[in-house]
Amino acid sequence: MLFLNKDNFQRDVFLGLLAWLILIIFYFIFPDPGIHDIIQKVFILGLFAMSLNILIGYLGLIAFGHAAFFASGAYTLGLFLQSDFVLNLASFSIPVAMLLAVLVSSILAALIGVICIRLKDIYFSFLTLAFQMLIYSIILALVNITGGDQGLMGGFPKPPFLGIDLGKPFDFYAFTIFISIITIVLLRQIIESPFGYGLRMIRDNSERPAALGFSNQKHKLIAFIIAGSIAGLAGSLQALLDVGAYPEWAFWSKSAEPLFMILLGGMHSFLGPLMGALIFEILNDFVTANTRYYGLVLGLVILCFVLGLKKGLLDWILIKFNRK
């Protein structure tokens, strides 16, 4: 198939839709709800991890407060669906709520990013962490709005739109994966565009671009905003899945999860973090079913990857495959 050899946007859209169709067929071949649940979560968390990898893998900035945007997306969606607007908008409320979640997360990312990107290395990491904990504290403090440490209480309605009823398991499964895949295809376009190579350039050598007449700061800020928006989208999907939002989603340990996924799957291959999310979720499911010592097992697995493969699984596979 000559068409598939061309690395362009059309091919990615085709492959994305193909993957979606295969996963839809998969749904009917394996009717176990447990498996469906894992696949949905892999895409939601994979989206979260891939958004973080824009910063880590392509820009070389270790952001440690990425969950702030995940949480802002989740809370924005939840709070909007709890408000009276839902009644007015009726069937459009979920799409509007998701757009708002992305918008609010991107504005938050712009505000936090404009300050953080001035710093490098560990200072950047710690400042992003500090902002995240600020968001966490705000969520806990505004008990009247956010429900404080209980999380968003009382749930929210999920009115059907365009014939999609997210209350039904199949609709939710197909919708979540569809949105995730579209986002991944768009993200790939950005990563493979001149803009994406600008990110790699800054990662490789942050001094030289100025001597090429290029300003790093604007580029870094745009990347930070894109990463924050996609994390917000992932958060909004998670909120739809759980019909709620919880302050733990803004806690620092939530920022460590996508980091683990990136380490497990690989930061140098585009789909590495998604594969990391798959490993993470399977481990989560398998290990928690058999032992209480989940953290210990996860730690050992990460050690094996870091010391054994010295890279994420997909990175390792791709290098192995290319050498043959």
Next chain:
Amino acid sequence: MLKLDKLSKSFGGILATDNVSLELKPNSINAVIGPNGAGKTTLFNLITGKISLDKGQIFIGNKNITNLTESEITHLGVARAFQITNIFPTLSVKDSIKVALLAKQHGLNNMWNRFKTHSINNEAESIAKLSGLTKSYDTISSELSHGDQKLLDIALALALKPKVLLLDEPTAGMGPEERWKMIDRIQKLWKKTKMTVLFIEHDMDIVFDTAQNIYVLQQGSIIAEGTPKEIKNNKKVIEAYLGGGKK
């Protein structure tokens, strides 16, 4: 083409650049020599706006570029290659040159095209050819030989189509044979592109063979300038730099 008017810069009481004035003719090739710590690289940093001036003015043609930012000065036609190779380790030669070309054209904000199939490919190829990097065009930069990394550093500067090219020790860390190859390449470049070139070099044979005009720096100030012949016979220079074998 490039005119420096009484530049001064001090770092914590030490005068690194002391009242330096010079004027490069269009399409000339010129060298800066001087012992270690004479302020040669500092002078380049001042010209390119990497560090700010204390006093003095800089002109490109008739345009005053004093106190402009590094990026602005680059867009006005001054490009440099660095003493310690300053490249993009994980990008291939091809991708590095393309990135440099796009940086100059403000093309790196584009999110809707694919970088790999971007129409800039032909231009990148001709710059690689000009720099002698055709053979290693698809090699990852960190896997290049030292000499080719130096060439890539120069190629990145060439991608900016500069009027003035500053080369900071283009032959640093090379053996004698490699040095001459490099300087040959630079001479060819200079003849083809009609740029104004200013280079820093330690090898006196190369300097006397290549430069039309030589500036001798010592402790931040120019103690002599002239053609190779004039410099060879200048007493001050012999005393300060060429003679005695002092370093």
